[in-house]
Amino acid sequence: MSSSARHPSPLTGLLVNAAELLRRPGNWKDVEIDVESKHFEFDDPRLLPQLVGIHLHLECSNNGIVVSGNVNAQWHDQCCRCLKDISGVAVGEVAEIYQREITDPDAYRLESDQLNLAPMVREHVLLAVPDTPVCRPDCPGLCPVCGADKSTPEGASCGCSETPVDPRWDALRDLGSQFPE
Ligand SMILES: [Zn+2]
Ligand SMILES: [Zn+2]
Structure with missing residues (x-):
């Protein structure tokens, strides 16, 4: 952990006055803060209310202010594959640049020498949350036929055919089930 002072106010912490940094290339500042997730308006059910960890190094270059480090948040x-509830920590690696005049199309804009970390942190946290999480890499999932959990002894021996069902036949099969023999 860094020894940098923690900012008392989260919003002040996310809005960095860059005037001092911009004075000379090489000027730097570390930002080590935990910010309540409500300030990022994630609007994502996987991210419950929590503290988002922010560990960033801001450094003035000839091109703008280079921001590096990482941000992290817990997801649920x-x-x-098996639909079990799982959680993990999303860690977003940050390598970004903030510019007064945008010359790099990927740059974030410095507004009146204020560097607003909020939109950048938001983006990196959301990108770091896995889209297809698994409880373990070799999770066997559910039986596609009966829905049994294949990680349990009963599920592993459910006895259904392993052949995947061609979805084009589903409609016909459903139709058939409406007319029981
Ligand atoms: Zn699983
Ligand atoms: Zn089965």
Whole structure:
């Protein structure tokens, strides 16, 4: 952990006065803060209210202010194979630049020498949350036929055919089930 002082106010912490940094290339500042997630308006059910960890190094270059480090947040979701509730920590690696005059199309804009970390942190956290999380890399998932959990002894021996069902036949099969023999 860095010894940098923690900012008392989260919003002040996210809005960095860059005037001092911009005075000379090589000037730098570390930002080590935990910020309540509500300030990022994630609007994502996988990200519950929590503190988002921010560990960044800001350094003035001839091109703008280079921001590097990482941001992290905890996510909650279901395993995409077996649907078990799982959680993890999303760590977003940050390598960004803030510019007064945008010359780099990927740059964030410095507004009146204020460097607003909020939109950048938001983007990196959301990108770091896995889209198809698994409870473990070799999770066998559910039986596609009966839905049994293949990671349990009962599920592993459910006895269904392993052949995947061609989805084009589903409609016909559903139709058939409406007319029981
Ligand atoms: Zn699983
Ligand atoms: Zn089965």
